Amino acid sequence: MVDGSIIDRQRYPSPNPRIELYLITYYCKGLRVKGYLAYPKEEGCYDGFLYLRGGIKNVGKVRIGRIIQFASEGFVVMAPFYRGNQGGEGNEDFAGDDRYDALASYKVLEQHPKVNPNRIHAFGFSRGGVMALLTGIYETNICSIVSWGGVSDMSLTYVERKDLRRMMKRVIGGTPTKYPERYRYRTPLYELEKIEAPVLIIHGEKDKNVSVEHSYRLEKRLKELGKSVTSRYFKQFTHYFPPAENRETVKFVTEWMKNQ
Numbered sequence: 739m740v741d742g743s744i745i746d747r748q749r750y751p752s753p754n755p756r757i758e759l760y761l762i763t764y765y766c767k768g769l770r771v772k773g774y775l776a777y778p779k780e781e782g783c784y785d786g787f788l789y790l791r792g793g794i795k796n797v798g799k800v801r802i803g804r805i806i807q808f809a810s811e812g813f814v815v816m817a818p819f820y821r822g823n824q825g826g827e828g829n830e831d832f833a834g835d836d837r838y839d840a841l842a843s844y845k846v847l848e849q850h851p852k853v854n855p856n857r858i859h860a861f862g863f864s865r866g867g868v869m870a871l872l873t874g875i876y877e878t879n880i881c882s883i884v885s886w887g888g889v890s891d892m893s894l895t896y897v898e899r900k901d902l903r904r905m906m907k908r909v910i911g912g913t914p915t916k917y918p919e920r921y922r923y924r925t926p927l928y929e930l931e932k933i934e935a936p937v938l939i940i941h942g943e944k945d946k947n948v949s950v951e952h953s954y955r956l957e958k959r960l961k962e963l964g965k966s967v968t969s970r971y972f973k974q975f976t977h978y979f980p981p982a983e984n985r986e987t988v989k990f991v992t993e994w995m996k997n998q
Contacts, residue, residue, distance in 0.1 A: 742845025747775070753802065756780065757809045763826070764818075766842035767835070772826040773818040773843060774800055776854055778807040785857040785881070785996065786847035787813035788873065790840055792864025793886075794830055794905065795823060807985075808861070811992040814853045818843040832909045833868045833892065833924040835980065837876075840869045844877050853924070857881050859995045861937075862888050864948055869932070871926035871956075878934045882998040884991055886940040887948050887977050889985045890956040892924040898949055930959050936966035936998050940987060942975030968994065 739744075743765040752759035760775045778784065787808050792798040800817045809815045820836045821828030830836050840860075848855045859882045862870030867888015874883040889895050893914040896906050907913060914921040922928055937960055941953040950971065960967040972979070972989070979987060 740845070741766050741842040742849060744846065747768055750774070750802075752776070752806065754806050754810055755952075757806050759802065759806070762846070764842060764846055766821070766839050769827040771818060771821050771828070771839050771842065772818060772824050772888050773846075774802065774805055774815075774959045775816050775846065775850075776805050777814040777850070778809060783854050783936060783940055784812055784814045785854050786850065786853040786855075787815045787995075788840065788844055788847060788858060788860045788872070789815050789817035790860065790862040790866035790869040790871070791819070792819065792862075792866045794832055794865065794909070798864060799824070807988060807991065811988070812996075813859075813992070814847060816843045817845050830909070832906065833865065833872065834910070834920075836972070837869060837872045840873050841876055844873060844880070857869065859884070859998075861991070862886070863892060865889050866951070868892065868924065868926055871930070871937075872936050874937075875926060875932045878932065880935045882938065882995050883933070883935050884938045884940065884995070885953065885956065886987075886991070887942060887945055888939070888952060888956070889948050890925070890927055890952040893918075893921045894952060894955075895948070899947075927955060927959050929997065930956075930965065931963050933960075933965060936968070938991065938994055939967065939969040940972075940991065942972045942977060942979065944973075944975060945977045947977040
């Protein structure tokens with residue numbers, strides 16, 4: 739069985755009557771991984787949208803409302819839960835081997851009958867920013883990459899988030915000082931030359947979960963490499979945008995994607 743093969747699908751109640759929603763089980767590196775797949779009921783050929791969540795385990799779970807919001811803008815949305823979550827096999831390891839769950843999700847979209855395989859976008863929120871960038875590094879055919887409040891440097895996350903250090907030491911296997919190569923492996927900044935797709939960066943400057951420094955470093959490196967990068971920084975916002983501004987930014991993001 740190849741990565742991205744759908745093993746099981748169960749129809750899920752959709753809050754939008756125009757959007758189909760499924761809980762799917764797909765294959766990735768010998769594991770059964772779970773995720774949501776949402777798409778417009780109306781016939782047509784749509785762009786694919788890979789939604790890469792933040793957090794770990796039960797923190798930052800994929801919210802149905804969020805993926806329906808993006809599917810309603812005219813996308814087929816695939817949102818992996820990552821291995822070991824919500825009934826999936828394996829263990830999530832914070833942008834280690836679970837990066838392959840994102841890459842297999844890309845394959846799910848590529849094979850979907852309603853998706854134009856040359857029009858697939860990667861969107862990452864928070865820790866998902868790393869996952870989106872890694873997807874763009876591995877899948878150079880990806881159409882665009884969005885990092886919203888996204889992590890770009892795993893060592894910086896360790897330094898900034900004292901509350902996450904215990905988890906990171908357990909999952910990654912030590913500290914950045916002791917195992918710099920493990921943190922470097924999870925830091926896309928070192929491989930950005932492989933990215934071909936344009937990148938959009940969204941970040942609230944008052945973000946305490948993922949400091950805006952992550953986006954500054956990402957933008958600086960992309961510009962040094964001569965890559966296409968667009969950034970929008972919001973002085974007044976934290977990690978989470980107020981509802982009206984959130985909707986407005988979603989609109990901007992999806993329109994930007996469709997123009998790439």
